[in-house]
Amino acid sequence: MPRIDPTARVESGANLADDVEIGPFCTVGPDATLHAGVRLISHVVVAGHTEIGEGTVVYPFAALGTPPQSVHYKGEPSRLVIGDKCIIREHVTMNIGTAGGHMETRVGSGGFFMVGTHIAHDCSVGDNAVFANNATLAGHVTVGDNVFIGGLSAVHQFVRIGEQCIVGGMCGLRHDLIPFGAVVEGRPGLGGLNIIGLKRRGFTRPQIHALRAAYREIFYGGSTLGERVDRVAQRYVDDANVLRIVEFVRSAGKRRITVPHDADNGSAVDEAA
Structure with a gap:
């Protein structure tokens, strides 16, 4: 049976695994699903149609599944x-989520979301994300796997990462x-590749060298961005990372691509960020 503190309120209809722990003064709505090993430490709100995966731990005063901060939301x-x-x-x-998006906000597994993180409606966050204190996503943002977003950083709506x-603090x-990109505090535009992160995740020296060379060719060297991308695609046809x-x-979304601040004049870029 789930362990539920007497001060917590769990609405009828909530689906709780047998070993779920719900601490003092939590509230869990009728459409919530908490899988095996979920722990709500205290004062947590789980509202709406919210599903929390196995082994996830939620600390005090987190609010999950609350309505979007959008004037277009009509209670769907x-x-x-x-x-x-x-x-x-x-x-x-x-x-x-909202009807204007995917009707779903999705957060992957293995994430670490520090104090004050905000993930808005219709966002999609991959696995093993790390968001430092007060990192903020606006609506419809897509974040890939193994991404770090620094404290007090904000991401515009519809941006893809x-x-x-x-993304630095x-x-x-x-x-x-x-x-594999890096954006660093105090430096406008793309600040190079996330070399430290790649090394930590076991990318080999040849893999990193190929990514660096492709990066230079994509963002420097004359002609249009599209033409440079086509050349890189032909040159690195067997390199899955470059591709x-x-x-x-090539699959550009609603926002343009972040480029180095000096990409137009072809000068060198510090890629050790």
């Missing part, structure tokens, strides 16, 4: 789905960030 029964083994710290907010990226990201960048650029 949209969803929030959170993956397995996430850590959701104090005052984190994650909203359900590719896999293996880093106190950054405002207005445009799409290529896979991830190529496909990301």
Whole structure:
């Protein structure tokens, strides 16, 4: 049987696994699903059609599945789905989706969401994300796997962030960030590749060298961005990592691609960010 503190309120209809733990003063709505091993430490609100994956731990004053902060939301029964083994710290907010989006906000497994993180309606966050304190996603943002977003950073609505990226603290990201890319506080535009992150995740020296060379060719060297991307696609046809960048650029969304601040004049870029 679930362990439910006497001060907690769990509405009839909530679906709780047998080993769920619900601490003092939590509230769980009737459309919530909490899978095996979920722990709500205390003062947690789980509202709406919210599903929380196995082993996820939620700390005090987090609010999950609350209505979107959108004037267009009309009460439609949209969803929030959170993956397995996430850590959701104090005052984190994650909203359900809207009819104008996918009717679903989705957060992958293995994420670490520090104090004050906000994930807005219709966002999609991949696995193993790390959001530092007060990192904020506006609506409809897509974040790939293994992404780090620094404290006090904000991401504009509809922005796409590719896999293996880093966004430094106190950054405002207005445009799409290529896979493996880095945006750093105090430096406008794309600041190079997330070399440290790639090394930590076991990318080999040849893989990193290929990504660096492709990066230079995509953002420097004359002609249009599209022409440079086509050349890189032909040159690295057997390199899956480079082709991830190529496909990301080719599948442009509503926002343009973040480019280095000096891309137009062809000068060197520090890629050690």
